[in-house]
Amino acid sequence: MPLVFENVTFSYRRSGRLFDRLTLSFHDPVTVVLGPNGAGKSTLLGIAATAIRPDSGRVSLDGLVPARKRELAAYRRRVSWIPQQVTAVPGLRVREQVAYCGWLKGLSRSEAWDRSIRALERVELGDLAGRASGKLSGGQQRRMAIAQALVHEASWVLMDEPTAGLDPGQRQVFRRLIAELRETAQIIVSTHQTDDLDTVFDHVVLLAHGRVHHDGGLQSFLGMAPEGTPETKRAELAYARYVGNEA
Ligand SMILES: Nc1ncnc2c1ncn2[C@@H]1O[C@H](COP(=O)(O)OP(=O)(O)OP(=O)(O)O)[C@@H](O)[C@H]1O
Numbered sequence: 001m002p003l004v005f006e007n008v009t010f011s012y013r014r015s016g017r018l019f020d021r022l023t024l025s026f027h028d029p030v031t032v033v034l035g036p037n038g039a040g041k042s043t044l045l046g047i048a049a050t051a052i053r054p055d056s057g058r059v060s061l062d063g064l065v066p067a068r069k070r071e072l073a074a075y076r077r078r079v080s081w082i083p084q085q086v087t088a089v090p091g092l093r094v095r096e097q098v099a100y101c102g103w104l105k106g107l108s109r110s111e112a113w114d115r116s117i118r119a120l121e122r123v124e125l126g127d128l129a130g131r132a133s134g135k136l137s138g139g140q141q142r143r144m145a146i147a148q149a150l151v152h153e154a155s156w157v158l159m160d161e162p163t164a165g166l167d168p169g170q171r172q173v174f175r176r177l178i179a180e181l182r183e184t185a186q187i188i189v190s191t192h193q194t195d196d197l198d199t200v201f202d203h204v205v206l207l208a209h210g211r212v213h214h215d216g217g218l219q220s221f222l223g224m225a226p227e228g229t230p231e232t233k234r235a236e237l238a239y240a241r242y243v244g245n246e247a
Pocket residue numbers: 012013014015018035036037038039040041042043044192
């Protein structure tokens with residue numbers, strides 16, 4: 001079920017044109033959108049999540065076009081978005097917040113409540129289900145946000161810099177989660193860190209200044225590193241080769 005951007009143009013009022021007729025198709029199980037700060041990664045995911053409206057062009061998912069009013073709700077049910085900023089809802093406990101997100105996506109209250117604990121267990125937060133959501137650490141809040149996205153079992157999960165603020169142990173949890181999640185959903189992860197690149201990703205989109213510099217398999221991306229580059233440096237050097245001074 002591909003998620004497709006066709007000729008998408010978008011400008012922020014203050015900072016000018018970011019995307020100029022951007023055409024891109026996400027079709028692999030797990031895609032990473034890699035790019036330096038300000039490349040447009042969050043905006044791209046925000047558009048895919050329908051939080052941001054493009055000025056022109058079309059986004060579609062399995063033929064559903066969110067710009068068509070009647071298709072918007074069905075599109076949104078299929079897509080889960082974890083934005084960069086995680087918000088704790090004052091007064092809610094962790095499990096309540098996760099269940100609330102499921103309810104917002106159209107689950108019944110009891111279904112949302114039942115699924116919330118499973119979602120929290122998947123991100124290894126089951127033990128903290130009863131804690132006030134505002135009292136989690138930054139890394140735990142990011143994992144709660146992932147649970148929020150998992151609770152309604154969307155077919156696409158969009159994760160904006162999900163590993164920011166995670167310690168190495170939590171990054172491992174995240175990798176396992178992606179490996180498990182890819183069985184039931186297609187995933188887009190954004191990051192600016194080449195050391196996040198991992199065999200869990202099938203597809204690499206490299207973005208800089210709103211333009212796509214690479215759109216293809218992980219191995220073809222890594223293959224851009226100069227010959228003889230040690231395994232651990234390939235992502236970094238391939239990235240430097242594509243983006244060069246532009247980053
Ligand atoms: N609300 C806004 N108003 C004006 N300009 C914005 C706004 N949000 C983002 N921009 C600009 O749009 C460009 C792309 O920003 P975006 O946040 O999409 O990039 P990013 O790749 O996600 O960056 P980062 O890795 O820092 O999160 C940047 O130049 C940024 O300054």
